[in-house]
Amino acid sequence: xxxxNLLFDAFIYLCAAVxxxxxxxxxxxxxxxxxxxxxVLIGPFVLGFVGDQTDVMHFAEFGVVMMLFLVGLExxxxxxxxxxxxxxxxxxxxxxxxxxxxxxxGMYLGxxxxxxxxxxxxxxxxxxxxxxxxxxxxxxxxxxxxxSAFAVLLFQDIxxxxxxxxxxxxxxSSPELLVNSNSTHxxxxxxxxxxxxxxxxxxxxxxxxxxxxxxxxxxxxxxxxEIFTASALLLVIGVALAMQAIxxxxxxxxxxxxxxxxDSDFRHELESNIEPFKGLLLGLFFISVGAGIDFxxxxxxxxxxxxxxxxxxxxxxxxxxxxxxSNKLAKPDAWLFSVALAQGGEFAFxxxxxxxxxxxxxxxxIGLLTLVVATSMLLTPLMLIxxxxxxxxxxxxxxxxxxxxxxxDEENPIIVIGFGRFGQSVGRLLLANNISATxxxxxxxxxxxxxxxGFKVYYGEGESAELLHSAGADTAKAIVVAxxxxxxxxxxxxMVQKHFPHLKILVRAINRLHxxxxxxxxxxxxxxxxxxxxxxxxxxxxxxxxxxxxxAYRKSRLFKKHDDKSVMELAAYNGDENEYISKANEAKxxxxxxxxxxxxxxxxxxxxxxxxxxxxK
Amino acid sequence: xxxxxxxxxxxxxxxxxxxxxxxxAVNKNDKVTIHDLYSIYPDGVIDIDDEQEMLTNADVVIFQxxxxxxxxxxxxxxxxxLVLQFNYAYGPKGEALxxxxxxxxxxxxxxxxxxxxxxxxxxxxxxxxxxxxxxxxLCGMEFLPPLVAHGARNxxxxxxxxxxxCEQYQSFVTELQQDDFDSNTVNHLDTLNQRxxx
Numbered sequence: 001x002x003x004x005n006l007l008f009d010a011f012i013y014l015c016a017a018v019x020x021x022x023x024x025x026x027x028x029x030x031x032x033x034x035x036x037x038x039x040v041l042i043g044p045f046v047l048g049f050v051g052d053q054t055d056v057m058h059f060a061e062f063g064v065v066m067m068l069f070l071v072g073l074e075x076x077x078x079x080x081x082x083x084x085x086x087x088x089x090x091x092x093x094x095x096x097x098x099x100x101x102x103x104x105x106g107m108y109l110g111x112x113x114x115x116x117x118x119x120x121x122x123x124x125x126x127x128x129x130x131x132x133x134x135x136x137x138x139x140x141x142x143x144x145x146x147x148s149a150f151a152v153l154l155f156q157d158i159x160x161x162x163x164x165x166x167x168x169x170x171x172x173s174s175p176e177l178l179v180n181s182n183s184t185h186x187x188x189x190x191x192x193x194x195x196x197x198x199x200x201x202x203x204x205x206x207x208x209x210x211x212x213x214x215x216x217x218x219x220x221x222x223x224x225x226e227i228f229t230a231s232a233l234l235l236v237i238g239v240a241l242a243m244q245a246i247x248x249x250x251x252x253x254x255x256x257x258x259x260x261x262x263d264s265d266f267r268h269e270l271e272s273n274i275e276p277f278k279g280l281l282l283g284l285f286f287i288s289v290g291a292g293i294d295f296x297x298x299x300x301x302x303x304x305x306x307x308x309x310x311x312x313x314x315x316x317x318x319x320x321x322x323x324x325x326s327n328k329l330a331k332p333d334a335w336l337f338s339v340a341l342a343q344g345g346e347f348a349f350x351x352x353x354x355x356x357x358x359x360x361x362x363x364x365x366i367g368l369l370t371l372v373v374a375t376s377m378l379l380t381p382l383m384l385i386x387x388x389x390x391x392x393x394x395x396x397x398x399x400x401x402x403x404x405x406x407x408x409d410e411e412n413p414i415i416v417i418g419f420g421r422f423g424q425s426v427g428r429l430l431l432a433n434n435i436s437a438t439x440x441x442x443x444x445x446x447x448x449x450x451x452x453x454g455f456k457v458y459y460g461e462g463e464s465a466e467l468l469h470s471a472g473a474d475t476a477k478a479i480v481v482a483x484x485x486x487x488x489x490x491x492x493x494x495m496v497q498k499h500f501p502h503l504k505i506l507v508r509a510i511n512r513l514h515x516x517x518x519x520x521x522x523x524x525x526x527x528x529x530x531x532x533x534x535x536x537x538x539x540x541x542x543x544x545x546x547x548x549x550x551x552a553y554r555k556s557r558l559f560k561k562h563d564d565k566s567v568m569e570l571a572a573y574n575g576d577e578n579e580y581i582s583k584a585n586e587a588k589x590x591x592x593x594x595x596x597x598x599x600x601x602x603x604x605x606x607x608x609x610x611x612x613x614x615x616x617k
Numbered sequence: 618x619x620x621x622x623x624x625x626x627x628x629x630x631x632x633x634x635x636x637x638x639x640x641x642a643v644n645k646n647d648k649v650t651i652h653d654l655y656s657i658y659p660d661g662v663i664d665i666d667d668e669q670e671m672l673t674n675a676d677v678v679i680f681q682x683x684x685x686x687x688x689x690x691x692x693x694x695x696x697x698x699l700v701l702q703f704n705y706a707y708g709p710k711g712e713a714l715x716x717x718x719x720x721x722x723x724x725x726x727x728x729x730x731x732x733x734x735x736x737x738x739x740x741x742x743x744x745x746x747x748x749x750x751x752x753x754x755l756c757g758m759e760f761l762p763p764l765v766a767h768g769a770r771n772x773x774x775x776x777x778x779x780x781x782x783c784e785q786y787q788s789f790v791t792e793l794q795q796d797d798f799d800s801n802t803v804n805h806l807d808t809l810n811q812r813x814x815x
Binding site: 553554557558561605606608609610 | 664669705
């Protein structure tokens with residue numbers, strides 16, 4: 001930013017993102033790594049397009065604030081209340097144990113205890129940005145590993161507050177700064193400060209619950225989209241500023257605001273307005289982390305940096321793994337949880353800077369530690385990939401059982417991939433009719449429980465032929481693909497058709513376009529996930545309007561049949577494929593076409609069913 | 618060659634050895650369509666348009682079903698109620714089925730003797746089928762005497778008799794397809810089976 005040419009910098013950042021992120025995604029590396037690598041490339045140590053990252057990073061950190069607002073929007077207060085155990089228990093223990101471990105290690109390396117403790121606290125924190133973004137991208141947020149990781153991150157956000165208070169107390173070199181910083185943060189006496197904090201949080205909760213709905217309603221009525229976007233941004237920035245003013249973490253504040261607004265009518269509106277800003281700012285943040293890596297220092301002291309980074313990651317991993325085990329997380333979940341959180345976080349950059357001005361830590365040491373944190377962040381996406389590719393699959397096959405009872409294992413005639421809301425319905429029906437199914441899901445905790453009921457279960461995404469092979473696909477008769485992601489579903493279908501052509505494939509279609517693509521692949525046993533239940537409720541709506549229920553049911557079934565047929569016709573349509581199937585923005589056109597067809601639904605004969613007199617043919 | 622449409626109504630076909638054997642026998646013939654109502658409409662919601670289209674294209678319609686309570690399984694009654702509409706099958710403009718032939722193929726638990734004035738079912742098969750006969754008549758269709766697999770349970774145990782019945786069914790369908798038999802030679806019969814007993 002010191003060039004003063006904002007547009008040029010923006011061009012460089014956007015260019016780096018646009019080039020590297022799609023490539024990284026295509027290579028299966030995830031967007032976070034793409035951004036980080038892009039940052040390294042344009043940074044001062046490779047191409048040198050951009051300079052000092054401090055300002056950019058401070059600006060981009062706002063992406064994390066927005067991210068927590070969005071996470072809050074997804075989390076109803078009741079749900080958050082249910083998570084209080086893991087947040088305080090797991091989160092609290094993680095911060096305490098990691099701080100203790102790192103402090104002891106620091107003292108072992110010869111630091112005085114104050115410095116070691118300061119470093120311990122700062123490094124105990126993980127990177128909300130990297131962890132949440134990576135887990136969301138992989139669709140792992142809803143798994144028990146994802147939920148536990150989120151609980152820990154949330155506690156860390158809260159823990160920053162006391163850390164900011166404690167850090168100055170650890171100062172050894174220039175105690176006068178302690179007074180200064182004390183006056184900025186704890187200027188009033190403790191209890192007045194406490195009252196202010198409680199007051200501001202209460203105001204956020206009260207405002208979110210009672211004021212925001214009418215205000216957003218009023219703004220929405222103006223029908224000016226950009227004004228709604230502006231007010232959404234205003235809300236987030238306002239809350240962040242208020243939190244900063246009282247010395248709390250802005251991310252925590254916006255998270256609370258998000259939770260309060262999770263019940264609001266405008267939740268989705270807010271989500272879609274903030275989402276792009278969050279995405280870009282987070283991207284910028286990752287780039288700035290990448291660009292900020294001090295390669296000069298790395299090459300000057302490679303062994304020290306690598307050694308410390310390894311120590312940090314391994315140390316945090318061990319603490320997390322012990323916690324995961326004591327929380328009875330299943331093995332793959334425990335690994336995912338521990339690998340995901342085993343890095344330093346963005347708070348470290350802020351807190352190190354603060355520790356430096358407070359005179360707690362010398363500048364030279366901070367440079368080294370900042371580099372260690374950045375390196376550990378850079379390594380996280382890579383470690384997640386290693387975990388996903390090489391570690392998780394090892395828990396998938398239940399090798400021992402497999403050998404002991406080969407025959408019995410492979411007798412299950414049907415495999416269900418994906419055991420969420422949809423797969424469960426399928427599996428339960430089978431179980432109720434004494435048919436044992438083999439279930440594959442990526443949520444290990446779910447799976448452990450299901451096992452008790454006689455299902456044979458495997459942990460995994462079901463996209464690999466090896467996994468299906470060990471799940472008994474060679475001897476099974478049919479496979480139900482009930483995953484909730486279109487791409488993953490199509491990948492599985494391709495793979496099954498290629499490697500297990502004898503299997504009858506039945507698929508949960510996420511939407512119309514997905515159903516069309518499945519028909520084109522020759523899969524005709526499809527059920528669109530919401531069509532059947534929507535049609536059922538539609539029948540009930542007809543009954544509510546006074547129709548006789550058997551007639552309403554009949555209309556609903558005939559309508560569904562007509563609709564299934566129109567999907568098949570769409571699949572057989574041989575014109576310009578792009579005309580129909582070009583992706584999400586076509587969904588609206590598709591709906592229009594469908595509605596048009598519905599008004600011409602040729603069911604004249606049915607108008608006279610059961611001797612209802614009608615016009616003569 | 619004329620089109621033969623077999624409307625099959627059996628709610629538990631997998632357990633009916635006789636019906637399966639009969640179907641396998643006629644399935645060898647070309648231009649025979651077997652239309653399994655329970656498998657096509659598991660929820661009982663019959664598509665009138667589809668059914669009428671199929672029916673219009675057929676020259677001979679065979680209704681094959683077990684003789685539940687001296688009638689057909691429920692889905693066939695629903696089928697009749699819905700598909701044979703006013704001004705399609707009957708009524709001033711209802712001529713879609715005119716001149717087509719109707720053959721009922723039955724499986725019964727009771728023996729041949731049970732279906733007689735002296736037997737415990739008190740009526741002959743032909744008498745009990747009167748509603749179907751009249752339905753065909755109202756639609757302008759020719760109602761042929763039914764082909765009956767009596768004593769279905771015992772029939773399953775004597776492969777020769779079952780084989781014989783299957784062959785009779787198949788050869789009769791062939792005759793129907795080629796339109797080379799005179800219905801006057803069978804119209805007086807109580808069941809079609811008697812044709813081969815004479």
